[in-house]
Amino acid sequence: MREDSFMRGLFFGVIPEELVFPFPELAKDEAENVRLMVESTRRFCEDKVDSRTIDASHQIPYEVLEEAKSLGLFGLQIPEAHGGLGLSASAYSRVMQEVASHDSAMAVTLGAHQSIGLKAILLFGTEAQKARYLPELATGAKVAAFALTEPGAGSDAAAIETRAELAADGSHFVLNGSKIWITNGGYADVFTVFARTTELGEGKKPGITAFIVERGEGLRTGTNEEKLGICGSSTTTVYFDDVKVPVENVIGEPGRGFKVAMGVLNNGRLGLAAGCVGSSKTLLRLAIERCNERRAFNRTIGEFGLIKDKIAGMLARTYALESMTYLTTGLIDADVAEYSLESAICKVFGSESLWWVVNETLQIAAGIGYMKEYPYERMLRDARINLIFEGTNEILRCFIALSGMQGPGKELAEVAKAMREPIKGFGLLADFAARKVKTVLGQERLTRVHPMLSREAVLLEDHVAHLARQVENKLRKHGRDIAERQFVQRRIADIAIDLYALAACLSRATQAIERHGTEGAWRHVEYTRVFASDARERLARNVTGLDDNDDELRKDVATRSYADHGYALDVL
Ligand code: MYA
Numbered sequence: 399m400r401e402d403s404f405m406r407g408l409f410f411g412v413i414p415e416e417l418v419f420p421f422p423e424l425a426k427d428e429a430e431n432v433r434l435m436v437e438s439t440r441r442f443c444e445d446k447v448d449s450r451t452i453d454a455s456h457q458i459p460y461e462v463l464e465e466a467k468s469l470g471l472f473g474l475q476i477p478e479a480h481g482g483l484g485l486s487a488s489a490y491s492r493v494m495q496e497v498a499s500h501d502s503a504m505a506v507t508l509g510a511h512q513s514i515g516l517k518a519i520l521l522f523g524t525e526a527q528k529a530r531y532l533p534e535l536a537t538g539a540k541v542a543a544f545a546l547t548e549p550g551a552g553s554d555a556a557a558i559e560t561r562a563e564l565a566a567d568g569s570h571f572v573l574n575g576s577k578i579w580i581t582n583g584g585y586a587d588v589f590t591v592f593a594r595t596t597e598l599g600e601g602k603k604p605g606i607t608a609f610i611v612e613r614g615e616g617l618r619t620g621t622n623e624e625k626l627g628i629c630g631s632s633t634t635t636v637y638f639d640d641v642k643v644p645v646e647n648v649i650g651e652p653g654r655g656f657k658v659a660m661g662v663l664n665n666g667r668l669g670l671a672a673g674c675v676g677s678s679k680t681l682l683r684l685a686i687e688r689c690n691e692r693r694a695f696n697r698t699i700g701e702f703g704l705i706k707d708k709i710a711g712m713l714a715r716t717y718a719l720e721s722m723t724y725l726t727t728g729l730i731d732a733d734v735a736e737y738s739l740e741s742a743i744c745k746v747f748g749s750e751s752l753w754w755v756v757n758e759t760l761q762i763a764a765g766i767g768y769m770k771e772y773p774y775e776r777m778l779r780d781a782r783i784n785l786i787f788e789g790t791n792e793i794l795r796c797f798i799a800l801s802g803m804q805g806p807g808k809e810l811a812e813v814a815k816a817m818r819e820p821i822k823g824f825g826l827l828a829d830f831a832a833r834k835v836k837t838v839l840g841q842e843r844l845t846r847v848h849p850m851l852s853r854e855a856v857l858l859e860d861h862v863a864h865l866a867r868q869v870e871n872k873l874r875k876h877g878r879d880i881a882e883r884q885f886v887q888r889r890i891a892d893i894a895i896d897l898y899a900l901a902a903c904l905s906r907a908t909q910a911i912e913r914h915g916t917e918g919a920w921r922h923v924e925y926t927r928v929f930a931s932d933a934r935e936r937l938a939r940n941v942t943g944l945d946d947n948d949d950e951l952r953k954d955v956a957t958r959s960y961a962d963h964g965y966a967l968d969v970l
Pocket of ligand 1: 509738784
C-alpha cells in the first residue's frame with residue numbers, strides 16, 4: 399500500500415509525477431470483461447429503462463430493478479467469492495458511467511447501494527460480516543443504504559446525535575435517533591448507520607461508531623420525498639426506536655466510525671464523478687445532434703461561432719473529467735492508500751462540469767430545451783443534486799484546501815520549533831532548506847509530458863509553484879485562523895482542482911500520443927489544449943485574487959443584509 403498522494407505533493411510544490419504517469423489502464427482480460435458488461439448494460443438500458451416514465455411515475459419499475467439484479471449490476475465490486483463480479487474501482491466506475499448515461503435515477507439507486515451503502519462492509523468489514531451480508535447484497539436480494547445525515551448534521555457530519563447505547567450484558571447496542579434524505583430508504587434491507595456511542599469500556603473515549611443495521615423491529619422508514627430531480631429514486635427518513643444491533647455488527651473499531659464514514663465517501667465520490675462523465679457524454683451527443691440538425695439564417699446552428707465555443711468547452715471539460723476520474727480510480731486499483739483530496743476534486747469538478755454542460759446543452763436546444771416533451775429539462779433537474787449530495791461542493795472545497803494545507807502547516811510548525819532548537823532540529827531544517835531550493839527557488843519540472851504539450855506542462859509547473867508559495871504565505875499570515883478564511887480556501891481549492899485536471903489531461907494525452915502518434919491522438923491533444931487555455935484564465939484569476947480582492951467588503955455586505963432580512967432597496 400502506498401501512502402503518498404499526488405495532490406498532497408502539489409501543496410508542497412512537489413510534483414510526484416510517478417503517481418500519475420503513465421495513465422492507468424485496465425488489465426487486458428478485465429478490459430474485455432468490462433466491454434461485455436458495458437455492452438449488456440447499454441442494451442438493457444436502451445430496451446428497458448424508460449427515463450421519462452420513471453421520472454413521471456416517481457419510481458423505477460420492479461421488473462426493471464429485477465433485471466438489473468440478474469445482470470449483476472447490484473454486485474459489481476463485490477468479490478466473486480461472495481457472489482459479485484469482483485470489478486476493480488475503474489471497471490466499476492465505467493459501468494456506473496454507462497448506467498448514468500441512460501438514467502440518473504437508476505444510477506443513483508445502484509450507486510447508493512454499491513458506492514456507499516455496502517462499501518463500509520467491503521472496505522472495513524470483518525470476514526464474518528462479509529460472508530454474512532455480501533452474497534445477498536451482490537445478487538440484489540437485499541438492498542443497501544448509507545445513513546449518515548441527520549436534521550442537525552449535514553455538512554457537519556461529526557455533529558450526529560443518533561445514539562447507540564451498549565446493553566448491560568454487552569451483547570448488543572440499542573439505537574435511537576433518525577436519519578434524513580437516505581437514498582434507497584424506501585426499500586433498503588441493510589443500512590450502514592453512524593451513531594454516537596458513549597462508554598465503550600475503560601479508557602475509551604465517546605465517539606462515532608459505524609453499524610450494520612438490518613430492517614426489522616424498531617426501524618421505520620418514512621414516505622418517499624418529493625424531489626426536484628432523480629425522481630425515480632427513493633429518498634426517505636429512517637427512524638430508529640430502540641433498535642437492537644448485535645455487537646458483531648460494529649464496522650471497524652468502536653468510536654472510529656467517523657473514519658469509516660470518510661473512507662466510504664472518499665471511495666464513493668468517484669462513482670458520482672463517473673456518473674457525471676456518462677451524463678455529460680449523453681448531453682454532448684444531444685447537443686451535437688442539435689448543432690447538425692437545427693437550421694437558422696440558412697445554416698445549421700453548429701456553424702455559428704458562439705455554438706462552437708460552447709461545444710469545444712464542453713468536450714474539453716468532459717475530457718478533463720473523464721481523465722481525472724479514471725486517473726483516480728487507477729490510483730485506487732494500484733493500491734494507493736491516500737486519495738481523499740483527489741476524489742473530492744473529482745466530485746466537485748464532475749458535478750460542476752455536468753451542471754455547466756447540461757445548462758449549455760439546454761441553451762443550444764433553446765425553446766425545445768425548456769419543454770417537458772424533450773429530455774433536457776429532466777436531465778437538468780437530475781444533474782442538480784450532484785452539487786449537493788455526497789458532500790456539498792462548498793464543504794468539499796474547504797476540505798480540499800484545509801486538508802491539502804495540513805502537511806505544509808505541520809512542516810512550518812516543526813520548522814519554527816527546530817529554529818528554536820537548531821541542534822536537535824538540524825536534520826529537519828536541512829531537508830526543508832533543500833526542498834525550498836528545489837521547489838520555490840528552482841521549480842519542479844515535469845519530465846514525462848510529451849513535448850507537443852510543453853506549453854500546457856509549463857502552465858502546470860508554474861502554478862504548482864504558485865500554489866505552494868501561496869499556501870506558505872497564507873499559513874504564515876493566518877496561522878490556525880486559516881480554518882476561518884473561506885475565501886482563501888475557495889481560491890486554493892480551485893487552483894488545486896484545475897491543477898489536478900490539467901495533470902490528468904497531460905498524462906492521458908501523453909499516453910495517447912506515445913501509443914497512436916500525433917495523428918492518432920489529435921483529439922486528446924486538442925481537448926487538453928482547450929482545457930488548458932480555459933484553466934489558464936481561472937488560475938490567473940485565483941492566484942491574483944488571493945492577494946487582491948474585495949473579500950472583506952463582500953463579508954460586510956452580506957452581514958448587513960442579514961439585519962435587513964433581505965434586499966432593502968426599491969426604486970419606489
Ligand atoms: S451521503 C452524505 C454525505 N455527507 C457528507 O459528505 C458529509 C460532508 N462532511 C464531511 O465530509 C466532513 O464532515 C468534513 C470534516 C470533511 C467537513 N478522509 O476535524 P475534521 C479526518 C479521511 O476536519 P470535521 C450522501 O449524500 C481528519 O483528517 N479522513 O472533521 C448520499 C481528522 O482526522 P485526525 C478525513 O471538521 C447520497 C478527522 O477526520 C476526511 O468534523 C447518495 C476529523 O477531521 C476524509 N475525507 O469534518 C449518493 N475528512 O483526527 C448516491 C476528515 O486523525 C451516489 N477526515 O486528524 C450515486 C451517484 C451516481 C450517479 C450520478 C448521476 C450523474
